[in-house]
Amino acid sequence: MDKSLRVWVESEAGRCVYCGFCEPVCPTLYPGGHRGYGPRGRVNIALNLVEGGKPTEEVLKSIYSCLLCGACNLVCPAKIDIVSVIRVFRALMWRTKTY
Amino acid sequence: MLDPLQIVRVVEENMKAHGLPFPAPREALYSWAKPLKMPDRGSPMLYTGGLYQITPYIMSVVDSLSKFEDLKLISVALKASRLLSTLGLSGLVVRPRADTVSYVENILRSIVELLRKAGVNVAYGYEDDLYSGVLLYDLGLDELFKEHAVKVYKALKSREAKTIITVDPHTTHIMRSVYPKYVEGYDLEVKSYLEVLAEAGLKTEQQNGGDVVIHDPCLYARFEGVIGQPRFLLQKSGFKVLEPRRSGRMTYCCGGPIEGLAPKMAKTIAKTRLSELSEKHGVIVTLCPICYANLKSVSDDKVKVEDIALLLGGREL
């Protein structure tokens, strides 16, 4: 099950073309203070770390500060289900206890 | 921001111990319902999922956690969360504010009365009105969530529910769009009370309710298609509904979902949203307890935040 979830995150997040259209609608980007607090950052963190590895403090903050509000899902040109990518990535991190 | 993994652990331990994500007495979930004398089984069944009722407790927990965040003493916060977690099991008392408790209980009573007036007499599960597990799902505690969801489903079935009427966007979404993926054979029909009231046609009492600006909650607006109903109901009750710059599907989150993990950030987001809303008008109507709590916590006396159920139920502005 974990493997199929990993594959799913990889293929979903892998569609990101890095255009950044998701960033202006994200409520956490400005208060967060860096790109890791926006959807483009989170999706690519998930993509970069889905195969495992110990997440750093900033990575944890990035992933767990997502509101799952879904504003980014609406504006993504690649139609990535960003909310699900982040939620599933949380589940994977928790389950494999990579921390 | 607090250590997210510690907070997840607190939620996990609390859930395992007493079925709620934060320490709160079980009867807080259903004691409000007793005077209404709803039948304790049947369909449609009102299912609150407990979110309104635990909101005052969450607010208290967040309040104490954010003190640690202010001090920037991550290690202190860490210890505190451990404390919360271990003591929480043996009955750490999180004292909610009495006024918020009675506010949310009035909301729930108003919902039942509105449904009755619309000709919908609901049953209620009392001890089986369990927490929906929304936070477990959001935090990615999938196994625990699945386990809990099955329990909730069985409890509702044991009370002969076929259709459940939900009262907040998070519970509506999880019961309608998430449970079917986790609970085998799931067959409950799920409707938000706003959908039910809009379908039944609300009996109006007020002629001129005044102006209100509407704050769409993300899950209703973006995931469950509940956008027109609250507007229709408010207009029918004599209110003039004003739209903020970002509304409907393009609404802007109140910041509430991360109030337990990043209280400061949640407040910053709430302030941004509050000023956008109050630019249009001083009375803001919310459809969700999390939105209510978070917007309310940053508002001053120039701005009024009110839950839609109270406005529809005839509360004067």
Next chain:
Amino acid sequence: MARRVSEDLIRLLSRDKVIDDPDIVRLYAREPSGISSEALAVVFPENVRDVSKIASYAYKNNVPVYPQGSTTDLVGGAVPEPSGIIVSFERMNKIVNVNILDSTVDVEVGVRLGDLNVELAKHGYMFPIDPASVNIATVGGAINSGAGGLRGAKYGTMRDWVLRLTIVLPDETGTIMNVGCRTTKCRQGYDLVRLIVGSEGTLALVAEATLKIAPLPETMATALAFFPTLENLFEAYREIKSSGVQPLIMEFMDHETAKLAGEASKSPINVEGHMLLVSVDCNFEAVERIESWLRGVMEKNGAVKVYTSKTIEGAEPLFTIRRSLFPAQVAIASELYPGRKKIVFMDDIAVPPSKILEAVKVIKSVSEEKGLKVSIGGHIGDGNLHPSVAFPLDDDTIKKKVLEWEFEISKIAVELGGTVSAEHGIGLRKKEFLRMEMEKLGSVKALEIMKGVKKIFDPKGILNPGKVV
């Protein structure tokens, strides 16, 4: 090295203004052009003094510095190669002062163009430069890339709208300098403002700007028309351009691209040919006349279907297909190469408007020869075309073909009297294109002059090294 630099920067600024977590730094070392790299640290200046400290530090320590806005760059203009410090201006996002009487706005460069327009709209004004990325793009990014956009037909590009800049030089002290005037008319010796605009962060770090602003139009007449042939479309285009009216927007998409964009956006409009979209801003009294004139021109020249609008809001549905150009390209890429990492390669050339038909035709034939699926759209009011293709990152054969195709198209643009980059910039990717253009113009010397200018501003060559020249 990375560790020492970030420790120094933390001491110089403060802990919360420096990010050295490699997983976060990585997010800044990549851009939509598909080029990625590595950086030592990301710093977040909060005022011009911070910028000055960074510039001085980089100079003294010979560390490359890469200014960044929101990294929507398509030409490799923001890639930190060789490794260095990324300066992200995202926290310098204050709109300092809107002055309606002067028709100016003072901003820090991290303000997003979309946010700027929300603020200006409260005063009945707008900032007219609107690249497709307008909601994401920052003022600083737009200045450095010399951005344009849909309204370019009437309002030109960034170089026409920047009055004054506060810049920081990479020298011993991190010199802070104000160049340009608050007035439209300004003869302050050589025009350093226009030298900085479009310089892609290679000459100075731009920290603050005074921009011109324009009143929001009262209303506008819009016509969206579909033509059976490119010739028909071009005749309508010629007639509108020759009529003495200055359209606000003139957009083109070829039939197939418009069709895909229509599908991607779920637009109810049926795409029945090559698409021409024209808006003319005007006052309420004139809108009916202009609307029916536009319709008449389109129909007379063989449009099979024309949709029109007399209001700004009413025009919104007519813009949906055009706005979906980029999503359509992403969708095409996903369809062509499912499950693979890919790049949507959007080119950016300009030709004199009189040559636009020829340009479109040659691009089509070159693409067919190469067997590439190309979509063509663009701001044809000013002769700016964005032919684009997608390719998977892991396929070197297609990649090579795409690069050859792009070079070919750039050559055509120059031969038709145009240029290799209209509004995206040169970056890493178009350096040899620029050389080719100057060679064809018999002006290679210009490149030497540019290099000389770079040396005066940035003697150690540490500002966004390797870009432009």
